[in-house]
Amino acid sequence: MNWKAALPMYNLSPRIQREYEALLARLLVDGGVRDRVELLAAPELHAFWRRPDTLVSQTCGYPYMTMLRGEVTLLATPSFAFFGCEGSDYSSLIVVRAGSRAQTLADLRGGIAAANDVHSNSGMNVLRHAVAPLARDGRFFGEVKWSGSHVASLRMVRDGEADVAAIDCVTYGYLLDAAPDSVAGVRILQSSAPSPGLPLVAGRDVPSDLIDRLRAALLAPSPALRAHMTALRINGFEYRAEEDYQRILHIEAAAERAAYPLLM
Structure with missing residues (x-):
């Protein structure tokens, strides 16, 4: 073989x-x-x-x-x-623009979310979990844009095309080291639930x-x-x-x- x-x-x-x-x-x-x-x-x-x-x-x-x-x-x-990792568990960093007025997830009701992929734990599943208690009639965001990658989600938040995204903490850590401009202009609002x-x-x-x-x-x-x-x-x-x-x-x-x- x-x-x-x-x-x-x-x-x-x-x-x-x-x-x-x-x-x-x-x-x-x-x-x-x-x-x-x-x-x-x-x-x-x-x-x-x-x-x-x-x-x-x-x-x-x-x-x-x-x-x-x-x-x-x-x-x-x-x-x-990396920050956000504990042993072989990891979490996502839920980020907004640096100048965003949002202090909690509730402040983002009706906003635009960027997510990398419908099959992603770090970009979709944990963000869905984080906002689920805040949803009304099965909805929280005004729109969800599927970006195709965490890097694209970060760019959309940074450039004002989206208000929030959940970024795998390993991706965020690598970008902070290798391409700091890609995470400049965003801030971490909170971390997601951890998972393997x-x-x-x-x-x-x-x-x-x-x-x-x-x-x-x-x-x-x-x-x-x-x-x-x-x-x-x-x-x-x-x-x-x-x-x-x-x-x-x-x-x-x-x-x-x-x-x-x-x-x-």
Whole structure:
């Protein structure tokens, strides 16, 4: 089997992309499988996650719970050294323009929200959860604009095209380091509920012995792998079982109990 692998979720600058590619290559060496893997730079992720020959990828916990269970195997989840992260849990930073008069979420009633994707935990699910107690007749915002990325959501808030967005704290931390202009002009209103971070996963055709080798390499990294982790602000990796990711569905269910099933 010739496997496929890619870690593009946080490729927010050329340097970060190079480091993730180097981390992935080192992981494959440490797992004893490097010569049988094609590294892909920017696959279409929803299709890539479902490929049975995907050896290593990274997905958001919300599509994992809603679309990918049974199609991928959880390898390990990174623990990041960024504000908003606690172990391998992460949260979103709910941001408004620096000059916004909003002091609480309630002040944003009837405003415009920017969200990266309908399948995103960090951009949609946790924002829906945060405003659900404030919704009236299933609605809180005047409009929701789907931006396509956290970077685009930040730009829309900064430029006045939207009033609020929820930004994955890892994305925010990387941008603060690599592209500070992209977060200039916004301020953090509050943090979202935490949940397990974006897991590394393997496709359904990957044999259990290879999964064990890759997971072991992540949980007990070699000095070479550790060096790339440090460059990416990754403190370590933890194995998180599917039961841990149920918390993401609990966040969804809380919004549904508040009669707010859709971000709107």
